Amino acid sequence: MSVDATSLLRLEKTSLRQQALSALRRAITTGQLPPGTHLVETELSDALQISRGTLREAMRQLQQEGLISTGARGRLSVRHLDEKEIRDIFHVRAALESLAARELASHPERAEAVGVLRRAVDDMDKWAASNLEDRIEADLRFHRTMCQLTGNETLLHQWSSLEGSIRMSIMFAGVERANKNMNAKRHHDIVDAIEAGDASSAAHAVADHMAGAANNLVAGD
CATH class of the missing domain: 1.10.10.10 (Winged helix-like DNA-binding domain superfamily/Winged helix DNA-binding domain)
Structure with a gap:
């Protein structure tokens, strides 16, 4: 040959x-x-x-x-992000990921997706004591996976196009606040809502998650 x-x-x-x-x-x-x-x-x-x-x-x-x-x-x-850009990024993330959570919660056979998401959150716990890079990757995997599991390629494409900006936003206010946003408990709340099968509650869980993350980055405690 x-x-x-x-x-x-x-x-x-x-x-x-x-x-x-x-x-x-x-x-x-x-x-x-x-x-x-x-x-x-x-x-x-x-x-x-x-x-x-x-x-x-x-x-x-x-x-x-x-x-x-x-x-x-x-x-x-x-690139340098200002506070308005951070909030804009999280508003768009909230819209996209709320749609993903709503679709997953509405699916009659959502148990498999819930299992995958639980493992993704467990993975975040596993890397909790690791370096910042590993923690960021574990956090992004959870959110990317939630979009992937919908099977909506347009949704996944739009989320992926934001990934660079999301990465930049994570470190906007420093390591301490970044770590606070990557707390596993906050992500279990989203999975719980999806598992319950209440599409509206699942969407609200994501919206609350994103609003809290943005406020933590730009306003602090």
């Missing part, structure tokens, strides 16, 4: 782009690269040991995710 060398090179390049993307996303969402940081191609490509072309591909993806923004003369920097 002959092997196309260009295919192997393309695979290697894709792998490098993905690794660079993951490293930059992690640095931004954990605050290693704080909001407003100017991203210099030469410095980043040297630090990541990748070509500037591969770096640009990764950074284009981060722009699409809402993690970095373009300023004057095309200068790229880590």
Whole structure:
């Protein structure tokens, strides 16, 4: 069997782009690269040991995710969110995830979905004492899974398009408040409402969850 060398090179390049993307996303969402940081191609490509072309591909993806923004003369920097943007993000999340909870609660065979969500919350508990990155990923998995379980691809697509902004919002007020929002008990309340089969209560549970999370980030206790 002959092997196309260009295919192997393309695979290697894709792998490098993905690794660079993951490293930059992690640095931004954990605050290693704080909001407003100017991203210099030469410095980043040297630090990541990748070509500037591969770096640009990764950074284009981060722009699409809402993690970095373009300023004057095309200068790229880590996106800075203000309080209004945080509230707007959580309002949209509430609308999307309330729809997901309503659909799941209305389904006559929701037991399997409830089981999956319970395991997702248990996973959050498992990572509770871990590093912030793992906690963020466990939290996002729960919310993404809730949307996935509806089988509504449009809903999932819209939620996924917000994921970069959601990641940025999590760290808006620092680690302590971020951790408070990722408390497992708050997520069990949503699953309880879905399990009860009351679509209205499930939607309200999500709305209350999102309102409380936004208030915690922008207003504190």
